[in-house]
Amino acid sequence: MNRRLASVLSAAAMFAAAAVTAPQEAGAVASLMPSPGCGFVPLPQPVGELTARYFHCDDSxxxxxxxxxxxxxxxACVAPWHQHxxxxxxxxxxxxxxxxxxxxxxIGPPGSQMCSVSQPRV
Known part of the structure; x- marks a missing residue:
């Protein structure tokens, strides 16, 4: 299974689980969390201190x-198929x-790379 499909399925499972465990709150959670897309996604309402996310949809x-x-x-560095x-x-x-x-x-060897703590300023 590719990473994009896995992330879409896990997001769907999270919303389905919320609907089963707390039906009265599922609509509120769904309205606060926009469906994952690619790029910058501001939240319509903050969730605690969380106000936005950047979704990266590529293998680089x-x-x-x-x-x-x-x-x-x-x-900020964003890993393949991750979000910031x-x-x-x-x-x-x-x-x-x-x-x-x-x-x-x-940093790290090919196949096990991750973002370094320090990143270029542009």
Whole structure:
């Protein structure tokens, strides 16, 4: 089974389990969590401090650049078929995130690579 299918199936299972265990809350959870897609997805309402996610739909490591509501920027590495959550910080939230062509810093041998702690600034 490929990773994309596995992540879609696990998301569907999570929502199905929520509906079975707490039917009155399932609609509320579904309305707070948008269906997984690719790219930057702001949540319609924050879930705790979580305000947005970036979903990566490819077999490569990528670097994303993100913008805070106060004007600051940052970068993050996203592994193949993974997502990067964004949380509120000091009253600010991430308002946009997008792929940049600069390659991310990865560590580890081929087949077992992961994102490095330090990433390029773009």
């Amino acid at each position: 490591f990528i670097l994303i650049k993100f913008h805070w509501s106060g004007g600051n920027t940052g970068t 959550p964004f949380y509120r910080s000091d009253g600010q939230r991430v308002v946009n995130a997008y792929y940049v062509k600069t390659p991310p810093n990865v």
